[in-house]
Amino acid sequence: TQLLEQSPQFLSIQEGENLTVYCNSSSVFSSLQWYRQEPGEGPVLLVTVVTGGEVKKLKRLTFQFGDARKDSSLHITAAQTGDTGLYLCAGGRDDYKLSFGAGTTVTVRA
Amino acid sequence: SQTIHQWPATLVQPVGSPLSLECTVEGTSNPNLYWYRQAAGRGLQLLFYSVGIGQISSEVPQNLSASRPQDRQFILSSKKLLLSDSGFYLCAWGGDRDSKPRYNEQFFGPGTRLTVL
Numbered sequence: 108t109q110l111l112e113q114s115p116q117f118l119s120i121q122e123g124e125n126l127t128v129y130c131n132s133s134s135v136f137s138s139l140q141w142y143r144q145e146p147g148e149g150p151v152l153l154v155t156v157v158t159g160g161e162v163k164k165l166k167r168l169t170f171q172f173g174d175a176r177k178d179s180s181l182h183i184t185a186a187q188t189g190d191t192g193l194y195l196c197a198g199g200r201d202d203y204k205l206s207f208g209a210g211t212t213v214t215v216r217a
Numbered sequence: 218s219q220t221i222h223q224w225p226a227t228l229v230q231p232v233g234s235p236l237s238l239e240c241t242v243e244g245t246s247n248p249n250l251y252w253y254r255q256a257a258g259r260g261l262q263l264l265f266y267s268v269g270i271g272q273i274s275s276e277v278p279q280n281l282s283a284s285r286p287q288d289r290q291f292i293l294s295s296k297k298l299l300l301s302d303s304g305f306y307l308c309a310w311g312g313d314r315d316s317k318p319r320y321n322e323q324f325f326g327p328g329t330r331l332t333v334l
Contacts, residue, residue: 113260138321148262149307149325195260201320203249203268203312216273 109197110134113208123185128211130196131178136206138199139172143192144210150195157163184213194213219244223308223326225291228334236295238329240308243289245299248310250291251323252283267291303333 110133120126130139138157142150154163156172156179163170167190169182183190193212197205219245230236242248249268253261263276265283273283280299283294291308311323 140322142325147328147330149309149328152322152324155322193250193258197261197321197323202322204251204263204266207262207322209260212257212258 110206111208112209113194113196116209116213117149117212117214118217119214120186122166122188126186126213128181128194128196128213129178130180130208132154133177133196134198134206135176136198137176137201139176140197140205141170141181142195144195145192150193163197167201183213186213188215188217191215218323219310221308221310221324221326223306223329225329226327227330228332230298230331232300233297233334236293236298236302236331238293238306238308238331240291240293240326241289242310245289245310247288249312250285251309251311252291252293253307253309255307255328257305261307265293296331300333303331305330 113128114129118126140153140155141153143153144150154170156170159174161172167184171180191214193210194215195210196208199205222241242282246287251266252309254263254264256280265275267285269287270288281295306329308326309323
């Protein structure tokens with residue numbers, strides 16, 4: 108059973124369009140991480156959010172943590188082909204472990 | 218800076234053969250170490266984690282085992298592989314025993330692609 112539900116599972120857009128990926132849970136997390144993974148490689152940490160309502164921006168990427176610390180979103184503005192990849196959210200618990208969502212595969216077409 | 222290594226990068230093994238995957242971390246002391254398995258294009262399933270030498274916690278009953286013979290070395294093993302053991306195996310490190318991991322952040326190695334035939 109996935110503690111974190113990601114949606115959509117697949118997303119295909121044209122270069123220059125915007126996209127949003129959602130990560131939802133009924134559980135409260137102490138932190139929420141977003142990773143991006145390219146085929147055949149390990150996930151790379153993009154951002155960590157820890158405070159309810161927190162918004163972080165990383166160039167064209169905007170991450171938000173829900174007020175109740177149960178959900179998060181990732182918004183990409185003016186997507187580029189280099190944004191293509193598998194996006195994973197992960198919720199941090201107090202026991203050194205992360206719970207991962209099933210991932211969203213993003214394809215940005217040129 | 219910290220780096221994490223995994224080998225081999227790819228492995229093709231027959232059913233019933235043994236397995237040994239190795240993970241080492243450089244540039245940090247007393248890290249928490251993790252083994253995950255990932256199905257194609259999907260999320261990560263935690264298999265084992267370790268907070269210190271000889272301390273292994275198993276998350277999922279299975280055909281695999283893990284050991285931590287040195288502080289920065291983590292090994293994933295099997296005595297007899299099954300077809301269902303095929304997948305992408307990832308090792309990660311996070312924090313250390315002497316301080317709470319910074320917000321549970323974990324950092325991943327490049328992975329091992331295992332195919333059992």
